[in-house]
Amino acid sequence: MDDANPHPRISADPKIMVDKPCIRGTRIPVYVILEYMPDGASFRHLQDAFPAICDDDIRAAIEYAADAVRMPPVAAE
Numbered sequence: 001m002d003d004a005n006p007h008p009r010i011s012a013d014p015k016i017m018v019d020k021p022c023i024r025g026t027r028i029p030v031y032v033i034l035e036y037m038p039d040g041a042s043f044r045h046l047q048d049a050f051p052a053i054c055d056d057d058i059r060a061a062i063e064y065a066a067d068a069v070r071m072p073p074v075a076a077e
Contacts, residue, residue, distance in 0.1 A: 006067065009060035021064060023057045026050075033061040 011024040020029040028050050036046055043055050 007060060007064045009057055010064045021068075023053050023061060026052045028053060030061040030064050033058060034065055037062075 007021075009024050010021050010030060012019050012021045016022060017027055017029050020031065022029050023033070033046060033050075033053075036049070041049075043058050046058055047053060047055075
């Protein structure tokens with residue numbers, strides 16, 4: 001993993017999907033991948049729905065989301 005870019009398979013560009021984090025080289029936002037998860041979608045199902053992605057892209061989306069919600073504690077004022 002590159003410390004400068006811990007999520008090389010994820011990109012955000014203001015010209016693509018209004019700067020939403022997407023699987024690099026696609027217009028598939030991370031949140032779309034995550035929306036399939038509660039229904040028990042398998043990696044195979046996701047790849048059938050989105051042929052441009054691979055297992056590593058799905059893992060990258062999940063890891064990105066985990067990092068995005070992992071926040072340091074907020075100090076009380």
